[in-house]
Amino acid sequence: MKVLAAMSGGVDSSVAAALLLDDGHDVTGVTLRLWAGAAVDVGCCSEAEIDDARRVAHQLGIDHVAWTFTDEFDAQVVAPYVAAHAAGRTPNPCIECNRHLKFGRLLRRAAALGFDAVATGHHARIEPGDGSGGFVLRRGADVAKDQSYVLYVLGQDELARCLFPVGRLTKAEVRAHASSLGLVTAGKPDSQDVCFITTGGGREAFLAPRITLHPARVVGLDGGAIGQVDAVELVTVGQRRGLGTGGGARRYAISVDPSTSTVVAGTIADLHTDRVELTDLTWVSDAPSGPADVEAQSSAHGRPVAATFDGRSSVVFATPQRRVAPGQSVVLYRGDRVLGGGIAC
Amino acid sequence: MPVYLDNAATTPMRAEAVEAMLPFLRDRFGNPSGSHAVARSARKALDEARDVVAAALGGEPGEVVFTGGGTEADNLAVAGAHRLREGTVVCSAVEHHAVLHASAALGGQVAPVSADGVVDLVALADLLDRSGLVSVVSVMLVNNEVGTVQPLAEVADIVRRLAPAAVLHTDAVAAFPWLDVASLARPADLVAVSAHKFGGPKGVGALVVRRDVKVAPVLHGGGQERDRRSGTHNVAGIVAMAAAMQATVAERAAVATRVGPLRDRLADGLLAAVSGATETGRRETKVAGNCHVSFEGVESEALLMLLDGAGVYASAGSACASGAVEPSHVLAAMGVPRARSLGSLRLSLGRDTTDADIDVALATIPPAVGHLREGGR
Numbered sequence: 001m002k003v004l005a006a007m008s009g010g011v012d013s014s015v016a017a018a019l020l021l022d023d024g025h026d027v028t029g030v031t032l033r034l035w036a037g038a039a040v041d042v043g044c045c046s047e048a049e050i051d052d053a054r055r056v057a058h059q060l061g062i063d064h065v066a067w068t069f070t071d072e073f074d075a076q077v078v079a080p081y082v083a084a085h086a087a088g089r090t091p092n093p094c095i096e097c098n099r100h101l102k103f104g105r106l107l108r109r110a111a112a113l114g115f116d117a118v119a120t121g122h123h124a125r126i127e128p129g130d131g132s133g134g135f136v137l138r139r140g141a142d143v144a145k146d147q148s149y150v151l152y153v154l155g156q157d158e159l160a161r162c163l164f165p166v167g168r169l170t171k172a173e174v175r176a177h178a179s180s181l182g183l184v185t186a187g188k189p190d191s192q193d194v195c196f197i198t199t200g201g202g203r204e205a206f207l208a209p210r211i212t213l214h215p216a217r218v219v220g221l222d223g224g225a226i227g228q229v230d231a232v233e234l235v236t237v238g239q240r241r242g243l244g245t246g247g248g249a250r251r252y253a254i255s256v257d258p259s260t261s262t263v264v265a266g267t268i269a270d271l272h273t274d275r276v277e278l279t280d281l282t283w284v285s286d287a288p289s290g291p292a293d294v295e296a297q298s299s300a301h302g303r304p305v306a307a308t309f310d311g312r313s314s315v316v317f318a319t320p321q322r323r324v325a326p327g328q329s330v331v332l333y334r335g336d337r338v339l340g341g342g343i344a345c
Numbered sequence: 346m347p348v349y350l351d352n353a354a355t356t357p358m359r360a361e362a363v364e365a366m367l368p369f370l371r372d373r374f375g376n377p378s379g380s381h382a383v384a385r386s387a388r389k390a391l392d393e394a395r396d397v398v399a400a401a402l403g404g405e406p407g408e409v410v411f412t413g414g415g416t417e418a419d420n421l422a423v424a425g426a427h428r429l430r431e432g433t434v435v436c437s438a439v440e441h442h443a444v445l446h447a448s449a450a451l452g453g454q455v456a457p458v459s460a461d462g463v464v465d466l467v468a469l470a471d472l473l474d475r476s477g478l479v480s481v482v483s484v485m486l487v488n489n490e491v492g493t494v495q496p497l498a499e500v501a502d503i504v505r506r507l508a509p510a511a512v513l514h515t516d517a518v519a520a521f522p523w524l525d526v527a528s529l530a531r532p533a534d535l536v537a538v539s540a541h542k543f544g545g546p547k548g549v550g551a552l553v554v555r556r557d558v559k560v561a562p563v564l565h566g567g568g569q570e571r572d573r574r575s576g577t578h579n580v581a582g583i584v585a586m587a588a589a590m591q592a593t594v595a596e597r598a599a600v601a602t603r604v605g606p607l608r609d610r611l612a613d614g615l616l617a618a619v620s621g622a623t624e625t626g627r628r629e630t631k632v633a634g635n636c637h638v639s640f641e642g643v644e645s646e647a648l649l650m651l652l653d654g655a656g657v658y659a660s661a662g663s664a665c666a667s668g669a670v671e672p673s674h675v676l677a678a679m680g681v682p683r684a685r686s687l688g689s690l691r692l693s694l695g696r697d698t699t700d701a702d703i704d705v706a707l708a709t710i711p712p713a714v715g716h717l718r719e720g721g722r
Contacts, residue, residue, distance in 0.1 A: 033669045050667040066669035067646045071683075109647050112720025 001116040002026045003163065006102060007056065007064070009049030012121030012166050014056040014185040015174045019165040020119055021060060028115075029057040029064040034073040034101065035196045055184050067109075069101055076100035078196065085203070086211045088256035089327030090236045092150075093194055094300075099153040107161055117163050124148040124338075125167035126159050129285065135159035137284050139336040142170040149300045152331040152341035153282050193300070204234055216261040218243050218251075221270060226251070232258045237325035238271060254323065272320040276330055278313050278342030287340070294332040294339060298324045304333055313342070347656035348702045348709075352542075352634060352695030353489055353519060354660055358585070359544030365588035366546065369581035377578050378569065387580045394587035401590040402517075402536055403527030404553040410570045411551050411583050415518040415539030417563070418552035419443035421574060422514040422535040423481055425560030427451050430510065432478030437464045437485065437495070438678035444483045444516055445674070456484075462493040462626045462679045470503045479508035486520035486530055490662040490675040490691060491626045492635025494524070501532030512558055518542055518550075522593060522695070523601050523632035534558045540586035543593045544696075549582035600696045605633035608694055611703050612636045618711035623685065625676070634694040637662060639681070640714045643688040646670045651713040657706055662691035 005017040007029040020027045031053040050066050057064035077096045084091035102120060110118045123140030124147055130136075134156050140146040154162065166174050171190075178186035197206050207213065216232035217225050227244035229235055235243075235256045243265050245251040251265040276298070281287070290311040295304035298321075306318035309332055324330055324344040331341035349357070369390065375383035377391045392406075399406040412418040424447055427434050434453030436444050439462060448455075454476060456469040464484055473479055484500045487493065497515055504513050514535040517526045522543045530536040536553040540546055554560055554573060566575030609628070616622050621641035640648070645661035649670070652659055663673040676686040692706065 031667075033665075033667070047665075047667055050669070054667070065646075065650060066665075066667040068665075068669040068671060071672070071687075108720075109644070112717050113647055113650055 002114060003028075003117045003119050004106075004110045004113075004115040005029045005062075005119045006106060006121075007031050007053035008121065008191070009052035009056075009185065009188075010121060010191055011178050011183070011185045011188050012123070012171075012174055013053075014121070014183050015169075015177050015181075016119050016121040016163075016165040017056065017062065018060055018177065018181055018183070020163065021062070023165075027060075027062045027119075029053060029060075029062055030106075031064070031066045032101065032106065033066060033068045033070060034097065035078070036070040036074070052185050052188070059181070059183055067106075069105060072101055072105055073097065076104075082207065082210050084327050085207055085233045086258065088232060088235070088258040090325035091327040092300075092329050093196075094150050095153060095329050098150055103151075103154055103158045103162065107158060111161065117161050119163040119165055121166055122147045122151060122164045123167055123171070124151050124164050126162060126164055132285070134285055137338040138167075139333075139338075140164075140167045142172075145171045147300075148333075148336075148338050149297055149302075149329070149331050152284070152329065152338050155282065155284060159284070204231065207231075207233060214258060214261050216258070216263050218245060218263045218265050221254070221264060221266050226265060229263060232256060232261050232263060235263050238322050252322075256326075268322075271322050273317075273323045274320045275314055275316045276324045277345040278315060278330055279345050281313065281340060281342035283340035284338050292339075294334060296330050296332055298328055298330045298344070307332075346701075346705070347658060348705045350636075350657065350659045350692040350694060350698070350702070350706060352522070352698070353492075353691060353693035355541045355547065356522070356544050356695055357697065358541075358546060359589050359592055361592045362540075362545050362585040362589040366581040366585035369584055373580075375580075377580060378567065387578075390584050391578055391580055394583045397587040397591050398551050398583075399553075401527060401594050402538065402551065402553045403531055404536070405556060407571070408553050408555055409551055410554055410573045411549070411578060412537075412574055413576075413579065414548050414550040415441075415516070415537055415542070416443040416550075417574075418537035418539070418550045419483075419514075419516055419518075420447045421552050421560060421563050422537055422554075423447040423453075423483055424451065425563055425573070426512045426514065426535065426558070427480045428561035429559050430480035430512070432480040432508075432511065433476055434481045434483070435469075435472060435476060435479055435508075435511075436481075436483040437469075439464070439488050439490070439493075439675045440483060440485055441489055441516055441518065442674075444485070444514070448481075448483065453481075458678050460680050461630060462488055462491045462675065463630055464495050464500065466496065466499055466503060469500065470507055473503065473507040473511075476508075479504075479511040481514055482508060482511050483514040483516065485516040485518075486526065487517070487524065487632050488675060489519040490673060491637045491679070492519070492631040492693075493626045494520070494630055494632060497529060498532050520632070521590075523597065523634060525597070535560070540582065540589060543589050545586040545589035546582050549579050549586050551586070596696070601633040604694050604696070604698060607698055607700065607703050608633055608636050611692060611694070611706055612638065614703070614707040615710060618707065619714050622714075625679070625681065625689070634698075636692040636694065637689065638692075639685040639689040641685060641688060643714050643717050645687060645689055647717050648688070648690060648710075648713060651716065652709060655709045655713065657709045659690055659692050661689055 003025045007013045081093045123145045125138040213231035218227035239253045252271040255264045296307040297304040332339045375387035377388040434448040436448045512534040515533040539550040625637040661670040
């Protein structure tokens with residue numbers, strides 16, 4: 001097959017490209033420039049990462065190109081991220097990047113250029129479905145490094161044109177393979193969570209120049225004032241630190257409302273809920289026709305918990321769970337198979 | 346046979362230039378600043394090269410400062426001249442990044458261009474009038490992306506009238522392969538060129554600094570180039586640049602006369618064969634080798650990849666160091682809508698471009714555009 005390997009400059013996508021060659025594919029590497037601020041920030045898609053990807057491509061003897069998707073990244077990932085925070089939500093930009101960029105625009109361009117498939121270095125597996133002719137999406141073989149959570153937005157059209165070559169390997173195996181090939185990326189540390197947020201500055205440094213941050217009252221469930229925060233836009237439901245509630249019982253953010261500059265805080269018991277409402281649901285295969293037993297995972301490295309999907313938009317947990325911050329994705333699994341998911345309201 | 350239509354990015358080295366530099370990579374390896382026979386041999390070649398370069402650029406030998414390329418020449422001009430003068434830097438909005446970023450780093454101001462990609466003289470005059478003291482004005486002779494020739498004589502008149510204390514710099518890097526820089530850049534105080542754009546090697550260039558004009562050095566060290574640019578001379582590169590210059594000047598008018606119609610056939614052919622294709626800039630204001638077109642609904646990066654695969658080597662006109670296509674500041678300054686600018690293609694012809702090359706380009710590009718349009722975005 002003619003495969004376009006998306007190479008981030010990290011070890012996983014480097015090895016993915018190498019494995020594709022082993023399998024006899026005709027491979028071309030591409031690195032996406034997503035974030036125009038990368039030159040000053042530290043993160044993925046900086047020139048240094050493009051250099052690493054190109055050097056690996058040279059080592060593997062494949063062609064490599066760099067493409068600029070900064071306009072779309074701004075419009076489809078960064079702007080919604082900023083707007084969501086302004087609305088007191090906690091967005092997951094990596095999922096939107098996958099939805100619109102890596103498995104959106106990149107797939108479309110690859111198809112237009114005559115590539116049969118696009119490969120990435122994600123730790124997840126695509127396998128033929130049981131008799132249905134379609135594909136199933138499963139967790140990566142390395143449970144600790146599994147990235148299926150950020151891939152739930154993929155449907156059959158995307159899976160038919162995607163390859164995740166390292167999904168069958170553990171991270172240790174990936175690194176060992178990279179070392180055995182002498183790839184320059186073999187020893188690179190794993191990438192950070194959000195490429196455009198620096199470890200030093202965090203969300204606040206990113207958001208402060210882009211939106212006005214407002215101080216807010218922190219109140220109890222009874223409405224009584226118990227504290228103060230500097231920036232309501234930076235508070236996440238479930239957060240404990242920084243609520244300024246002083247000593248006493250631990251308080252957690254239960255809800256965040258920038259329109260009234262209010263954060264409601266309560267005890268861990270108050271934080272627990274038995275359900276979450278989802279919007280923007282997408283399914284890897286067909287949507288469940290009725291209520292379905294699932295396991296729900298509500299963060300990238302969260303633990304899946306038993307739940308029932310009501311067939312429409314509600315997920316009811318078998319035992320109460322911490323409230324899911326609005327804007328976060330809840331991914332529904334059955335065993336290691338991704339069914340789909342949606343965004344918490 | 347691959348077709349190379351990216352001569353504005355760089356050119357193949359001329360045989361004369363390769364031949365000229367070889368002795369200095371071998372026996373004549375001396376440091377021209379030395380005081381023995383080996384050094385003198387290099388010094389002699391350097392002096393001879395300086396005479397050639399001065400003549401080709403319309404200056405005196407003592408006015409030529411050899412640099413490590415066009416970017417360094419532009420930086421020496423802008424930053425070096427600004428350093429010794431009061432006031433602000435002003436440059437056109439379509440300058441090469443070597444000028445644009447050097448100016449921006451000094452807090453400079455930008456003069457707009459018309460939709461044709463030619464500096465807006467009224468707006469420039471207005472800006473100079475409003476800016477108070479101006480240290481340096483920089484307007485390129487030819488734009489590297491869209492090929493438009495800038496009205497340097499008129500610019501000079503305006504500068505002398507409204508900013509008499511300012512020095513005028515012109516980046517003649519894109520002009521030299523096509524135009525008589527010696528006469529056209531005459532009104533400028535500073536003139537920058539780069540060897541690899543006209544068949545010389547990469548990493549060598551020159552800045553003409555007129556006799557009565559002072560620039561502060563950007564590189565400090567041993568005081569070479571009359572204290573304007575320190576560093577051991579790149580003798581082989583300089584000698585090769587001189588050889589390439591001499592050969593270029595000798596045939597320049599003839600090459601332009603031959604290549605202009607090839608460019609016209611290419612541009613006309615593309616406009617006729619591809620619906621929604623637009624040409625950038627008015628042809629009569631452009632150098633002969635530049636064909637710049639935009640294809641609505643097509644992304645340059647994808648088109649370049651298809652053309653690369655088909656052996657037609659071109660560019661989008663603006664790229665970052667990694668080769669990724671950058672949104673063009675030149676097209677933005679010309680008011681070209683983003684959607685059109687993202688589908689732009691620069692085909693830059695050179696002295697080696699043949700009729701057959703144009704046939705291949707015309708047989709390759711329209712179907713590639715059609716293919717991408719059918720394949721969706």
